Amino acid sequence: MIKITFPDGSVREYAKGITPLQIAESISSRLAQDILAASVNDAEWDATRPINEDASIKLFKWSDTEGKHAFWHSSAHLLAEALQEMYPGIQFGIGPAIENGFYYDVDPGTAVIKESDLPAIEKKMAELAARKAELVRQDITKEDALKMFGDRGETYKCELISELQDGTITTYTLGSFTDLCRGPHIPSTAPIKAIKLLSVAGAYWRGDEKRKQLTRIYGITFPKKKELDEHLALLEEAKKRDHRKLGRELELFMFSQTVGQGLPLWLPRGAALRDRLEQFLRKIQKRYDYQQVITPHIGNKQLYVTSGHYAKYGKDSFQPIRTPEEGEEYLLKPMNCPHHCEIYKAFPRSYKDLPLRFAEFGTVYRYEQSGELHGLTRVRSFTQDDAHLFVRPDQLKDEFLKVMDIISIIFKALKFDNFEAQISLRDPNNTEKYIGSDENWEKAEAAIVEACQEKGLNAKVEYGEAAFYGPKLDFMVKDAIGRRWQLGTIQVDYNLPERFELEYTGSDNQKHRPIMIHRAPFGSMERFVAVLIEHTGGKFPLWLTPDQVVVLPISERFNDYAREVAAELAANDIRAIVDDRNEKIGRKIRDNELKRIPYLLIVGEKEQENREVSVRKQGEGDLGVKKITTFAADLVQEVEQMVNNSVI
């Protein structure tokens, strides 16, 4: 007998060799039906795999992440089985479960799998799933595995096997398809009832662009058709919040083929919104003793040779601008830091001057790969809400904490609650690719980790993700369909102060090297606005939105009064427009609701007589009548409250 401990701490005895599924049956047959996978002593475990020693177990259902994971992983095998039947000779790479669904990377040889082929593959999968075949686990020696996959000509699998430790290799067989796999899997394909293959894409083998590009097929499956339908409906809803679509509809920004790829043009409404975001940050930065600077959009090539960026990125950037002068070359600036370093250098600096904080909304130009461009989130010209802080080593942590405060103020003000924080540190096994002394790196990394702890920030630590010049803390926010984008960033830099030979005179009257912190709470104005659009669905906070109020005259007879109202609101710094089209009031309401204007003021005979407006709030309907002056005062107060609550 063996002792099985359950998550609630209770212990029961079972015969040796019992499976999690049998344990579930011993509790209730209903539970047994729902079990997809398990963990045994925190190791992932098939529901049908025997347990031979005392263990603590967890049982996973569809409602558990681990359950979904096994379900989708098995679905990937089902996809592979279908592909194997439909495309003889197809080779398989890897096929894992992902956050929402699964994919399989395959090499179909000379065949091409297109999006239009997906329905047929789905059909085949459904057919195979209906056989309710079991997924059978088997231990296999390295030698046998190499022979088995080698005989089938599976070069990708053989490459994977050759890197595995003998004795740890397992395969799973589903119908006619046997795959190298660690598991765990669901007991059989029986619960896979709803299947949708979403897209095909290219993906380099092992993520290496120098190796062959395989065909990646993305899909998702569910135990119930209803859940699939709901998932697809959710994706449809998300598409409506796509910033590229809303950017056009709300007249915020555009692109022009003639201007060039990835070069956004901000329309009046978008520019106004962006400007308000900038003013908002300027105000905060002023409180934190930042000083605004302004630097040109180009810089002498030598500047970037000094910074080291030319050597690293020169070839893949916009190429130098030549002048009539022989040998003279300028680069569009890909970042603002070198310019700010020169400002630092312009005067002798004392330890009493530090920290120095130079801020600039600096537009930079980077030649991003064409395939990587994406709406406003990945562009070739963008404006960083940049600042460079020059600090003494003893000020590093404190200054880091202050930057975190600024980011926190902004995220709170714009209700970005679901951000993820990531600390990027050196790859401990490959320290030579980083610049700077071990001692400095260790200090800086420790400072970031401690700062996060002090702030109670739950940050994920990623090794090997640091920039070559220093560790960093990034804030990531998801877009409408779950893609992660880096917004705020704080980076410690020992490299540039070194390269630019920045100095300050210490209290000991000796020269010392300052540490530099790069930081951008928004990240870039472009990306931030993009994510903001997707988060709000275009319903921006009242203080930020382009048009706060639209006045809707009932008929043309009241156009003059409507304009008077708008003028009075404008006198109170309220952004109001008039919809004086010759349309019925119902039509005007509909159109302006769709434009997401927060307040609609309807004016007709009654309102004109009493100097009133009939107030309607976006999405909430009629709020009744108010005096113009009252409405204006209320709105001004609403905006002030928003700003005061967030900027303290």
Added chain:
RNA sequence: GCCGCAAUAGCUCAGUUGGUAGAGCACUGCAUUCGUAAUGCAAAGGUCGCGGGUUCGACUCCCGCUUUCGGCUCCA
């Protein structure tokens, strides 16, 4: 940059084995002067992304390019 999809009026999209294009909305004009999510009528609007080829004839088939979209790689 790579793999795959795509590109038709300002926008969203039809266009059925190749016979030189159509709708709704928007825009414009006229009528209407209206009370809380779409008033009616009319007119106008397209080098079917660009370039080449096949063909008597190409929006449609083929090739190249540009751009977009889904991914991959990259992201100072």
